[in-house]
Amino acid sequence: MRADTALGLRMPRGRAPRRVVRVLLCVLVLAIFLLPFWTLVMTALSGATMQSGEVALLPRQPTFANVTDAWHFGVARGLLNSLIVVAVGLTLQVSVSALAAYSLARKRFRGASLVLLVLLATMMMPEEIIAIPLYLVLGKIPQPITGGTLIDSYGGLILPLVGWALPIYVLTGFMRTIPDELEEAARIDGAGDFGIFLRVIVPLCRPALATCAVFGFLMIWDQYLLPLLVAQSKNTYTLTLVVTSLQSSQELSQGVRLAAALILLVPSVIVYLLLQRFFERGLLSGSLKG
């Protein structure tokens, strides 16, 4: 028997008792990691009145009533706000990172390695640590659209998320692997720096850009502390804030709260399932080279 895996386990041709044990273990693992999601969906779609803490394994009186209730209790606005934040924030984050990575990966200039080091150092500088002074900074920056400061505005929810070290790291690494000849050829054809960046480098970086987009999406979608500090009226509440604010309102049933949580988790699950291969690639480059 050829040993393919660490334990020599092989799904199709292993000996029968071993195989049974392995399948049973897989089922158990799946139950632990998927059953919670299953009960979430089933309870959210149940119309029967249930006690707090009671969950359903199969929908009791299946209905979308909880979802529509949640929708009317702020989830609609929260979803809209979160989508705006993620759309604008992700576009800015990826563009700014790509521009910086182009400079760091393909230009030689004094201070390049220092800049890279300083930017990457922020990876180890958690947002939670700078949250309070960041709030004070946002309170000092005026924003022109409605007057006032960045507090309680889309700008305050979006702009602090634009500078992120991970996409710069991923894109710099990727751009270094692009052969110089391609850039030289474009330069001979009369392309300027920005033209080369836009027409040569960016198209070649598509897989790395997809990786950054998945990570950026999940990072922005997951934000909680920043909106908690910045959003002060229901008009700027993101979906994460709406979900936790439903928790504290006593008149809403648990089914409605779980429906809101369901709406919060569906977009990230979809993004992950669609762009899974880009996600795993980034996960490994980010953690193995750490």
Add this chain to the structure above:
Amino acid sequence: MATLVAAPEAAAPAPVRRTRRRRRHWRQGFVPWLFLAPALAFFGVFKFWPTVWGIWLSVFRVRPYLGNQWVGFANYRHAFKDTLLHTAVWHTVLDAFVTVAVSAFVGFFLALLLEGPSRTLRLVRTAVFLPVVTAMVAVAELWGVLLFPARYGAVNSLIGHLGLGPEPFLNSPHSALWSVMLIQIWKSAPYDMVIFVAGLAGIDRQLYEACSIDGANAWHRLRYVTLPALRPITTIVITLGIIRGLRVFTEIYVLTNGGPAGATETVTTFGYKQATTGNDTGYATAISTMLLAATVVLTALVLWWRRRREDA
């Protein structure tokens, strides 16, 4: 670049070419910074300014409208005497170490179980990975319901079949922190699994073949081939995990808000309360500054330790 500066003497029609070269030289030095400018602006305003300001504020008593009052290291002295903060530090360290160690352990066994190229296994791995990509707020909301303290709560009725419980989980000071850890492990073990699966895939198959020729059993193979090969990844997973674990905020804030009776208070939730309800921003920034210092020192230690190991 050095050649560009040294060359012009040789050129005959000097003035024109020299200015051209100088302009090109200037442009070459300028263009990289132009591309970097947006990133530097965003990092400067939203990362470095708050960091520096936070450190600055930590030596003041921050009073809105009255002007800040210089207090020197009083905030730090207060922190060293504040037993509530000490408890929060202990919770944070305990939480970081336990969740990271158990996650790595569970992730390793998941990787051993689910390693392999077959379609079914890939599908199972994808399913198991879902907690990682789910927003922490949704995870907290979901588990807050599943861990309901009554006998008919989901997890309680499950362990009731085994003759255990009912456990109060998040509702008792004795079990709240452990319950939070359980949820964190559920969310982070699959992440470690993916990294270990990649590590396992990178092990030279010939080593396994050699093992089977030598007549080694599965345990020997695991002990003498797999574990040594995974050691570098394991140290990275664990050290980075602990450093990241020190900043735990969202799950605590949503699940227990530090309670019951302060049993799950961590450094970040404690600092957040000092700044908001406690109205003591100076103290909060002193706590953040110390957490930042701890993070920097730990990271530097890890980097130094890894470099020393690589040299050896």
